[in-house]
Amino acid sequence: MYRIVLKETLATAVVKMTVEAPYVARKAKAGQFIILRVHENSERIPLTIADYNREDGLITIIYQVVGKATMDLNNLEEGDFIHDFVGPLGKPSEIEHLKKAIVVGGGVGCAIAYPVVKALAEQNTEVFSVVGFRNKDLVILEEEFASHSDKMVLMSDDGSYGTKGFVTTGLETLLEEHKDIDCVFAIGPIIMMKNVSAVTKKYGVKTVVSMNSIMIDGTGMCGGCRLTVGGETKFACVDGPEFDGHLVDFDEAQSRNNIFKNQPVHNLEEDKDCRLLKEIENVK
Amino acid sequence: MSNNIQRTHMKLKDPRERITNFQEVALGYTLEEAKLEASRCLECKNKPCVAGCPVGIDIPKFIHEIKASDIDKAFEALSEYTSLPAICGRVCPQETQCEALCVRGIKGEPVAIGALERFVADNHNNVLEVVPQESKGIKTAIIGSGPAGLSCAGTLAKLGYDVTIFEALHDTGGVLRYGIPEFRLPKEIVDREVNALKTLGVKIEKNVVIGRSLDLKDLEDDGFKAIFIGTGAGLPRFMNIKGENLLGVYSANEFLTRVNLMKAYEAKSDTPLYLGRNVAVVGGGNVAMDAARSAKRLGVENVYLIYRRSEEEMPARREEVEHAKEEAIEFKFLCNPLEIIGNEQQYVSGIKCIQMELGEPDANGRRRPHEVEGSEHLIEVDNVIMSIGTLANPLIKTLGIDINNRGLIETNESGRTSNMAVYAGGDAVSGAATVINAMGAGKQCAYEIHKDFMSKREL
Ligand SMILES: Cc1cc2nc3c(=O)[nH]c(=O)nc-3n(C[C@H](O)[C@H](O)[C@H](O)COP(=O)(O)OP(=O)(O)OC[C@H]3O[C@@H](n4cnc5c(N)ncnc54)[C@H](O)[C@@H]3O)c2cc1C
Ligand SMILES: Cc1cc2nc3c(=O)[nH]c(=O)nc-3n(C[C@H](O)[C@H](O)[C@H](O)COP(=O)(O)OP(=O)(O)OC[C@H]3O[C@@H](n4cnc5c(N)ncnc54)[C@H](O)[C@@H]3O)c2cc1C
Ligand code: SF4
Ligand code: SF4
Ligand code: FES
Ligand SMILES: [Mg+2]
Numbered sequence: 174m175y176r177i178v179l180k181e182t183l184a185t186a187v188v189k190m191t192v193e194a195p196y197v198a199r200k201a202k203a204g205q206f207i208i209l210r211v212h213e214n215s216e217r218i219p220l221t222i223a224d225y226n227r228e229d230g231l232i233t234i235i236y237q238v239v240g241k242a243t244m245d246l247n248n249l250e251e252g253d254f255i256h257d258f259v260g261p262l263g264k265p266s267e268i269e270h271l272k273k274a275i276v277v278g279g280g281v282g283c284a285i286a287y288p289v290v291k292a293l294a295e296q297n298t299e300v301f302s303v304v305g306f307r308n309k310d311l312v313i314l315e316e317e318f319a320s321h322s323d324k325m326v327l328m329s330d331d332g333s334y335g336t337k338g339f340v341t342t343g344l345e346t347l348l349e350e351h352k353d354i355d356c357v358f359a360i361g362p363i364i365m366m367k368n369v370s371a372v373t374k375k376y377g378v379k380t381v382v383s384m385n386s387i388m389i390d391g392t393g394m395c396g397g398c399r400l401t402v403g404g405e406t407k408f409a410c411v412d413g414p415e416f417d418g419h420l421v422d423f424d425e426a427q428s429r430n431n432i433f434k435n436q437p438v439h440n441l442e443e444d445k446d447c448r449l450l451k452e453i454e455n456v457k
Numbered sequence: 458m459s460n461n462i463q464r465t466h467m468k469l470k471d472p473r474e475r476i477t478n479f480q481e482v483a484l485g486y487t488l489e490e491a492k493l494e495a496s497r498c499l500e501c502k503n504k505p506c507v508a509g510c511p512v513g514i515d516i517p518k519f520i521h522e523i524k525a526s527d528i529d530k531a532f533e534a535l536s537e538y539t540s541l542p543a544i545c546g547r548v549c550p551q552e553t554q555c556e557a558l559c560v561r562g563i564k565g566e567p568v569a570i571g572a573l574e575r576f577v578a579d580n581h582n583n584v585l586e587v588v589p590q591e592s593k594g595i596k597t598a599i600i601g602s603g604p605a606g607l608s609c610a611g612t613l614a615k616l617g618y619d620v621t622i623f624e625a626l627h628d629t630g631g632v633l634r635y636g637i638p639e640f641r642l643p644k645e646i647v648d649r650e651v652n653a654l655k656t657l658g659v660k661i662e663k664n665v666v667i668g669r670s671l672d673l674k675d676l677e678d679d680g681f682k683a684i685f686i687g688t689g690a691g692l693p694r695f696m697n698i699k700g701e702n703l704l705g706v707y708s709a710n711e712f713l714t715r716v717n718l719m720k721a722y723e724a725k726s727d728t729p730l731y732l733g734r735n736v737a738v739v740g741g742g743n744v745a746m747d748a749a750r751s752a753k754r755l756g757v758e759n760v761y762l763i764y765r766r767s768e769e770e771m772p773a774r775r776e777e778v779e780h781a782k783e784e785a786i787e788f789k790f791l792c793n794p795l796e797i798i799g800n801e802q803q804y805v806s807g808i809k810c811i812q813m814e815l816g817e818p819d820a821n822g823r824r825r826p827h828e829v830e831g832s833e834h835l836i837e838v839d840n841v842i843m844s845i846g847t848l849a850n851p852l853i854k855t856l857g858i859d860i861n862n863r864g865l866i867e868t869n870e871s872g873r874t875s876n877m878a879v880y881a882g883g884d885a886v887s888g889a890a891t892v893i894n895a896m897g898a899g900k901q902c903a904y905e906i907h908k909d910f911m912s913k914r915e916l
Contacts, residue, residue: 196662196670210627216719216728217627241727257627259664389719389728392625392666393851394635395711396693399702406695406702411851425702428803432704433729 174254175209178231183313186238187281188247189223195230197222197260203292204266204383204415207232208391210257211245218242219388219410221285222261232260235284235313262391263414266381268292271355273299275347276322277340277369279361280306283314285383286360287321294321301347302326305340305361309333341368348376356381359418363427370418380418384409384426387433400426464566465494472783476753479639479722482780483547483572488526491576495523498568501560506570509558512897514538516555516570523573532581535574540608540900543646545893546575548637550774554893590617595910598623598681600667603631605687605883605895607650612903613685614657621681622659625666628718631689632884633892635718636710636744638751641777644717668852673879683906686858686866686874686881687899690889691850695843696739700797705731705805709740709748709844716751733839735759737808739794740844741766746777748842749786760786761836765793765813766826791815791826795833797841807837847889863888872902880906 179191197207206221224233238247249255266289268274274293278286283304293300302318305328312327312334319325326343327335336343340361348354357380359369366382373380386398386409393411400407403420407413468484469475475482486494500517507516515534522531535542549555551571559567595618599606602624614620628634630647655661665671667688676684693708695701707715712730715721719728736757738749741764749760762781764771767790771778782788791813798807812832815824849864859867859875865888866881868874874881882898884890 196665199675200670214720214723214725214727245727257664259625259627259666260670262666262669389711389714390626392691394691394693395714396695396708397711399695401702406697408692408851428704429702432731 174256175258177249177251177253177255179233180249180251183235184311186247187235187284187311187313188238189233189235190246191224191231191233192255192258193230194232194258194260197232197258198225198227198230201225201227201232201261202265203268203288205261205263206391206414207234207258207260208262208388209234209246209255209259211242211249212256215245215256216242217257217389217391219262219385219391221288221383223284223288224291232258235281237281259391262410264412266292266358266415268296268298268356271298273351273354275301275303275344275354275357277344277357277359277361277365278302278304278318279340279359279365280311281313282361282365282383283318286358287314287317289358289360290318290321299323301351303328303340303343303347305329305343305365306334307331339368340365341372344369345372348373348378354378357418358383358415363423363430366418366421367423370421370423374419381415382418382421383414384416384421385414385430386410386426387430400429462493462497464497464569465490465572466569467572469780469783472780472785475640476784479751479754481643482640485579486572486576488528488580491523491573491580492526494569494573495520497561498524499560505558505560506555506568509555510538511554511891511893512538512900514555514574519577520568520570520573523577528577528581529583531577532583535577539893539896540611541604541650541892541896542574543578544604544633544642544650545896546571546573546578547642547646549893550891552775590615592619593617593910595619595683596621596679596681597683597685597906598676599685599687601625601631601687601689601883601885602629602651602661603687603689603883603895604633604892605689605885605899606631606685607654607899608896609685609687609880609882609899609903610659611654611657612900613906614654614659616903616907618683618907620657620659622654622661623665623667623671624661624663625688626718627663629661629663631687635714636747638713638717638747640750640754641747666852668855673856673858673876677878682878683909684876684879685899685902685906686853686856686879686885687883687895688850688853688885690847690884692848693843694846694848696794696845698794698796700799700805701841701843703797703799703805704803705733705840706797707840707842709738709744709842710847712748712842713744713751716755722751722755730755731840732757733805735761735836735838736840736842737761737763737794737836737838738842738844739763739808740846741771741773742844742846743773743777745842745844746773746781746786748844750777750781750784752840752842753784753786757840759838761789761838762786763789763792763794763808763810763836765791766824767791767815770823789836793826793828794841798835805839805841807835808841809833809835847884849888850885853885871905872898873905 813826883895
């Protein structure tokens with residue numbers, strides 16, 4: 174059992190939790206994730222390691238409430254326990270050699286992008302961030318990005334905060350200004366990563382995307398997380414989650430993520446907490 | 458005379474009832490049945506059957522004790538060679554191992570050795586007074602809690618070592634838990650074995666992935682003097698045909714993990730499983746049978762089992778095939794998938810197959826199947842479960858020990874890897890094999906580890 178030591182709401186239905194998980198904290202690196210199971214009968218779901226503290230054995234996750242598992246997680250409070258919590262899983266981001274990079278984060282994907290920015294900053298890579306949100310209420314980690322980036326561009330779809338427009342607009346401006354970018358990291362909704370990859374392809378800049386395939390074990394045993402990269406089958410949990418954005422079959426990945434969407438998997442009507450989900454639907 | 462007695466088969470649940478639930482199919486012997494079956498054993502002097510058992514159980518000896526109604530003694534006889542008799546009695550491919558060499562099989566049916574083993578394991582009253590040897594204060598680590606890891610842990614603990622098992626998943630047992638379904642191997646039995654280890658003082662750390670959470674160096678730093686790796690096979694194979702990433706195509710591992718480990722068949726489980734009315738399972742091994750029979754129990758109307766050779770070549774256990782047939786699994790032999798077809802929403806709608814025929818035997822005497830021209834046909838299905846084997850566990854590569862070109866761990870005959878302090882066994886070394894082989898390897902490595910320490914002490 175893994176104790177929650179801190180819980181903090183960052184934006185509507187976006188919550189940060191810090192959890193005691195010494196085995197994970199010992200080895201965690203940017204780009205890796207954990208898999209947790211809230212209760213004995215819960216699903217296993219993956220969440221990125223947003224931050225870690227090796228000395229105290231603590232791991233921070235940031236999740237968006239989108240369905241049953243994340244809602245159950247959100248019903249736990251400080252001092253409560255998460256049933257299972259395993260990691261770090263996946264390969265760490267490959268960043269050592271980079272001199273100048275851009276990190277693009279979209280929505281809750283910023284939680285996944287932030288540790289990459291932080292790690293880049295800590296090794297003195299010159300790093301620009303482009304973060305995008307649907308609207309002002311959904312902005313998260315603004316200060317964190319700002320303080321670790323040489324420059325941060327904040328975009329919102331509706332113009333309610335920062336610059337109006339999609340992240341690709343902010344990214345293109347940066348790519349025009351800086352012709353010596355070694356790598357672009359794009360982390361967010363699949364459609365965003367697809368569009369970012371299309372832009373960077375034009376500029377011939379290497380692009381790394383983080384794929385959020387549906388996972389169970391996270392050890393390469395089930396094959397559920399498979400995706401097509403450069404015509405080959407890869408397993409996101411062991412070969413990724415980061416892949417070359419110019420090679421990923423995003424349309425297939427998008428479709429595979431929807432497998433359970435049209436299925437009567439769990440009955441939200443019966444759930445007393447569906448109020449929160451409705452709230453999120455409204456925000457969307 | 459015992460020569461005239463026919464083999465007693467275990468009673469089975471009615472197929473119509475059993476496809477409605479996940480309860481165990483074979484019911485096990487009563488004492489009378491067990492004694493009757495035991496009476497068929499001739500207690501052959503040269504014990505041909507023993508040569509067929511990978512761990513060399515003294516079969517006539519344990520059967521002799523059943524004849525004498527001393528089930529506890531029979532259990533002791535078994536325990537000398539196996540630590541998982543309740544499991545192996547159920548899932549061993551007995552018909553190709555011990556029973557294949559039983560002399561009673563020459564002119565009739567062999568003695569039901571597996572069923573008798575199961576009977577003893579289920580019915581003894583031995584509260585095994587395991588007095589572990591005095592603690593040696595030597596820390597040993599076991600990676601993976603499948604049959605290889607469990608038996609290595611048990612053996613080391615009994616020898617007085619301080620044992621910790623590290624398991625990647627949230628539950629123990631490996632394939633015994635996530636692969637083999639409840640209706641063939643009740644999880645209660647796996648729990649019993651694991652609890653017995655805990656009684657012996659074995660510590661179990663779940664949710665720790667070696668190669669990610671910890672590596673071998675960390676274990677050494679933490680004071681572990683010997684390490685056993687039993688991480689299993691893992692990585693599922695696919696056919697690399699068109700449509701394999703459509704929605705509703707699962708590997709058998711994914712499907713069975715959702716069903717068994719995550720208990721998707723129970724209402725209280727949150728793990729989703731999308732299954733339509735018609736399901737194709739591709740493959741012909743035990744795993745394919747388990748997938749097909751599980752699908753049936755989850756309410757699928759038509760389960761097709763697609764296998765590219767003929768029934769004779771099918772590697773699955775005879776018993777499983779018979780049970781599958783009774784449960785109305787529809788076998789499509791000599792049938793090979795060419796492509797999986799999807800609908801506009803990218804869900805599976807069918808599987809295109811071609812009919813095969815067997816050619817002349819090749820150098821190995823195996824008749825290779827050829828496609829029959831113009832025999833392409835479509836089977837309408839909502840799901841396809843790929844059950845065509847596994848490849849090596851991909852995390853093994855990161856451990857820094859030698860692996861072969863199949864990705865399996867290299868060991869010498871005593872199970873030692875390229876790292877002096879590290880042993881390995883089970884599917885991680887042999888590739889997908891059997892429970893009894895994994896168990897045997899785990900045990901052997903435990904004795905080798907013990908030998909290492911004993912010889913060090915003598916220096
Ligand atoms: C490597 C990785 C890192 C991730 N990091 C984060 C993160 O830091 N913060 C965050 O909010 N989300 C993250 N996710 C997504 C998160 O796992 C899903 O939002 C969560 O599983 C939803 O579960 P649910 O039951 O609440 O929602 P559901 O209603 O069950 O599903 C909503 C959507 O979540 C996805 N999903 C559902 N089950 C799984 C599963 N078992 N594995 C993966 N995706 C699933 C599907 O796209 C689905 O359509 C990550 C996913 C991956 C693969
Ligand atoms: C569906 C199915 C049906 C089968 N039916 C039969 C049968 O009827 N009869 C028979 O004899 N055999 C059968 N087998 C084969 C048999 O189950 C295996 O040969 C046997 O389980 C191998 O044992 P093992 O201990 O080597 O590995 P596994 O049982 O695979 O256990 C390995 C364990 O290691 C864990 N692990 C993996 N990587 C790591 C890591 N990096 N860190 C920590 N832990 C890790 C895994 O999670 C797992 O728990 C079947 C297999 C399957 C899949
Ligand atoms: S362990 Fe398996 S092979 Fe050995 S005697 Fe028992 S059933 Fe036969
Ligand atoms: S070969 Fe058959 S009859 Fe002979 S000892 Fe073995 S089990 Fe008994
Ligand atoms: S999650 Fe099972 S193989 Fe990746
Ligand atoms: Mg869910």
